Every structure is written in structure tokens, then in C-alpha cells.
Amino acid sequence: MKRYKISWMLALLVTALSSCSDYLDINTNPNAATSADALLVLPQAIVGSASVSSQFNNYGGHFGGYIANAGGFSGFGNLFNYQLVPGDYNGLWTSTYDNLNDYQYVINQTAGNDELAYANAASKIMVAMNYQKLVDAFGNVPYTEALKNNANLTPKYDDAATIYQDLVVKLDSAITIIDAAQFPKSLNASSDPLFAGDMTKWKKFANTIKLKIFIRVSGVAALSSFVTTGFAKLDKTLGFLTDDAIVNPGYVKDKPNPTWNTWGYSTTGALANSSRIATKFAFGFYKGQKLTDEGRGKEIYVNFDTNTPVNQLGNEVDAPTIITNYSTWYTGDFSSSSSISNALGVLKGPSQGQVLMLLAESEFLQAEAKLKSFLAGDFTTNFDAGISASFRYIYKDVTNVVDAGKNVAADVATYKKDNAESYLVNIKLATTPAQRLEAIITQKYIAVNMINSEEGYNEFRRTGYPVTAANGDAYHNIASLLSTSTRADKLPSRILYPSSEQSYNAGNYKAINQFTDLIFWDPN
Numbered sequence: 001m002k003r004y005k006i007s008w009m010l011a012l013l014v015t016a017l018s019s020c021s022d023y024l025d026i027n028t029n030p031n032a033a034t035s036a037d038a039l040l041v042l043p044q045a046i047v048g049s050a051s052v053s054s055q056f057n058n059y060g061g062h063f064g065g066y067i068a069n070a071g072g073f074s075g076f077g078n079l080f081n082y083q084l085v086p087g088d089y090n091g092l093w094t095s096t097y098d099n100l101n102d103y104q105y106v107i108n109q110t111a112g113n114d115e116l117a118y119a120n121a122a123s124k125i126m127v128a129m130n131y132q133k134l135v136d137a138f139g140n141v142p143y144t145e146a147l148k149n150n151a152n153l154t155p156k157y158d159d160a161a162t163i164y165q166d167l168v169v170k171l172d173s174a175i176t177i178i179d180a181a182q183f184p185k186s187l188n189a190s191s192d193p194l195f196a197g198d199m200t201k202w203k204k205f206a207n208t209i210k211l212k213i214f215i216r217v218s219g220v221a222a223l224s225s226f227v228t229t230g231f232a233k234l235d236k237t238l239g240f241l242t243d244d245a246i247v248n249p250g251y252v253k254d255k256p257n258p259t260w261n262t263w264g265y266s267t268t269g270a271l272a273n274s275s276r277i278a279t280k281f282a283f284g285f286y287k288g289q290k291l292t293d294e295g296r297g298k299e300i301y302v303n304f305d306t307n308t309p310v311n312q313l314g315n316e317v318d319a320p321t322i323i324t325n326y327s328t329w330y331t332g333d334f335s336s337s338s339s340i341s342n343a344l345g346v347l348k349g350p351s352q353g354q355v356l357m358l359l360a361e362s363e364f365l366q367a368e369a370k371l372k373s374f375l376a377g378d379f380t381t382n383f384d385a386g387i388s389a390s391f392r393y394i395y396k397d398v399t400n401v402v403d404a405g406k407n408v409a410a411d412v413a414t415y416k417k418d419n420a421e422s423y424l425v426n427i428k429l430a431t432t433p434a435q436r437l438e439a440i441i442t443q444k445y446i447a448v449n450m451i452n453s454e455e456g457y458n459e460f461r462r463t464g465y466p467v468t469a470a471n472g473d474a475y476h477n478i479a480s481l482l483s484t485s486t487r488a489d490k491l492p493s494r495i496l497y498p499s500s501e502q503s504y505n506a507g508n509y510k511a512i513n514q515f516t517d518l519i520f521w522d523p524n
Helices: 006-010 038-063 090-110 114-138 160-180 199-216 221-233 258-263 280-287 294-300 359-371 379-394 408-418 433-447 453-463 499-504
Strands: 067-069 245-247 276-279 334-336 354-357
Touching: 038 090, 038 114, 038 245, 038 258, 038 354, 038 453, 090 114, 090 499, 114 160, 114 199, 114 453, 160 199, 160 221, 199 221, 199 354, 199 359, 276 280, 280 294, 280 433, 294 379, 294 408, 354 359, 359 379, 359 433, 379 408, 379 433, 433 453
Parallel strands: none
Antiparallel strands: 067 276, 245 354
16 A cells, blocks of 8 residues: 655645545655645645546546547547446546545644634635545545544545535635634745635635535435525625636646646647547537537637537547647647647646636526525526636636637627527526526536536536437437446446455445446436
């Protein structure tokens, strides 16, 4: 088993590295530091969360209908038919728990210390965010007995719904700690590469995570009281995110943003991935097969006007190849390994920030809450704001500023005009609650495309939107052409527990079925 070494925390690295240790890690190296300054650990943990976020985006892209195979590549195997094995997504588990360990270290080191209250609160908020990701992917996970190092090497798996409820307690505690701090040491851009020490933004982020939790379980009958009570107590005056939550410790070409490093170019200028292209299912929301969206489409997809390579996952008969030296999701200029221009869209450049949560997602969560009367107000206002926020993010450059040549309001108006008869864009045309919810979730699915793709997959499982037809053409069928899923949507319902759990926590490990064992909020 790999051993936990705290000494690495002392160096403030500026790149997000995939972790290889897990929540059972302990430190037995007598030459390694046994403690580290919490304010040095916190920024590295936040950067680690950026890497974790990128990994969840990759997982969601494959299972949520955003990523297909290019032509001429073998080895996709069980990704085509969804016949998963426990080792397939070990990295999600181990990287997330390693990141949680870092936050737990900060929490332990700062507990009850008024001077370090802000670091304590920020860590608790990030713990809640990461645990929600774990539950949404794996269901029941180690929680109450986890993150204790050698105090418990075989932690039990806690009930996923119970974890969800306790995450709200953690978030409430974090907000209280921020408000109650008397003489706290301020965080800054070095110690806080997410919000640069703006604790109001941290509280809004916590409030938005709570909103996501309540919305995600809003259809679970057994948690109806938890949801209604939670919304009643939600701080409406504080509000929610007002901008994209983006981590950027100073990414550069040699230490790039993790999403760029995965789907753009390596530090040497080589194309990072040539075996994946966009799905026709996702592309159809831009190119006219389902909706027309030239504004965002041209910035997201290479050669949007002519021949963007797209495919259905599992199709190997006439699968197109990538355009030489270009990722499907990169629309900048490539002339050589030393000459790669920055761009807009999803892949902006190596120095772009890593999104933890989009403002667009926050707006669509609020829209759904208002649609269901959990929050007061007009859901159409948040719906339209969500579309505008999505355009703004796609139009942002690597410095997180909207490109001067872009007019968000004008392009949103064009989008609405080009889809004048679609309630998926013009929600006031929707005549039923189901159509209104479909519009909200479909627009969220579009907004998180290759940014936080796991949220598209999560919401699809929860709501059944966007609409898919298992026997439809590639633009209308979200699943792999070779799917063996027994579900009506032909997708898996989840991923499996990792093989590391079979080895190290066999007494609590549970074999599950990726088609019939559902995450607790999945009604299907």
C-alpha cells in the first residue's frame, strides 16, 4: 500500500497532479515532515481539487454522451458495451480520497483556531463538494470512518442519502465559522487560488452546493422533509454564485491546466489525445439536428462550419479521424509544437483556469428550484440568465475575461431567434411543468459540455433529460451503438467500486451491477 507523505505539501506546486494514494494512506517515513503549515497545504489541496474536477469531467464526458471514439483506434473495449470491471475508474476514487485527506489535515490543524478559521471553513466546503461527487458516482462510500489514516484501515460504507444530509451540516458549519471569526488571518491569491480570500464568495459557493444537494434529492420521497426544511433555512439574502468558480494557481505551458493537458496539447506541443472526438448527440445541439447554436458552436468545435469530426460511441465502421494536430474541442491555431494560439471555447489555452462550478449551473439550479416553488421568483429569469452565463464562459479567454470582440447579449438574442419555435431555448413556449424542466436540464447539459460533463450525466440519470431515443439515430441516441445496458436509455446507471477496495477493504466492499444498482436519487 502506498504511504502518505506530508512533506510534499510544503512546496506550493502550481500544477494539479493526479494522485496515486488513497484514504487509507499513513505516514511511516521517519525522514519526512510529520506536520505542515495549514496555509501551505490548503492551496495545494484546492489545486488538487481542480485535477479531480478534470477527472470527473472525463468520466462524465464518456458516460454522459459527450465523447465518442475516433476512427482507427482499438482498445475501447468495455467503454463500448459498458461491461465495466472494478478497476476501470480507480483514479476517481483514489484521487478524490487523497484530496479529501489533504482537506482533513487542514481541518484537523485549524480546528478551534480563530486565526485560521477561514482555512478551516474553506476546507469544509471543499470536503462537501468532493463527497457529493463521490456519492453521485459511487453511491454509498466510506464517510464517518474515512480520512482517519491508520486509525481505521477498513472504514465502513455509509448510506449515500445520509451522507448527503450531513454534507449540508458541514456547509452550514463552514458558513457559521466564517461569520463568527473574530481575528482571522485573511486568505489571498496564494493561499486561496479559487476565490483569492473573498469569504463572501466562499459562502455563496457553499450556499450553491447546498442548493445542488437539495435539488438533486428533490424527487426522493423519503427526503421530502429534508428538502423542504433545507430550502426554508437556505439563506436567500446571501444568495448564490455570481460568477464561475474557477481555480487558477498560475497555470502555464509547462505546468498547464489539467483539462488542457488532457484534451489539448502536452507540454511538448504534441496533441494530448487523438482517439476521442465529439458525439453527434452533443454536436446536434449546436449544428441544427436538434438546436442551432452557431455562437457557442464555432468557439467549441474545430471546423464547425465545415467538417467537425463527430461520431456515435461504439461506431467503428465509418468513424472519422481527427483533423491533424487538432482536438475536436480546440478552435485556436496550430502551426507547430511551439506555435499554439490561445482560443475561446472549452480549450482556451494551457493557462486557463479550471472550472469547479459554472455560474450557468447555479442559475439553472435556481431556475429548477423556482419552477418547483422551493424558492420564490420567476424561473424564466434564471433560465435566461443561465444561457447568458454559458455564452459568457465560452466567450472568455485564458485570462477569464470575455473577449472584446464578442457581444453576449446579441448572440443570445440570435440564439433565441434561430430557435424561435423551441421551448428548449424559449422556455415561455413550454406549456407543462415537464417541458419546463426539460428545457432547464437540457440547457444545463449544453452548458457543462466538456467542462463539468459529469453534471450532465448526473442530471440525465435524475431527470431523463435531454431526451434520448434508444433506437434513434446518432444525433438522438445518447448511448453507445454497442451498448449492452438493460436500461431503457441504454446507459450504465453508475460505475463500480474500485479494485483497490477489493484488495484493501474486502469486508466492506460490495459487488454491484452497473445497470440495475442505482444511485439513491436515480428514479429509473
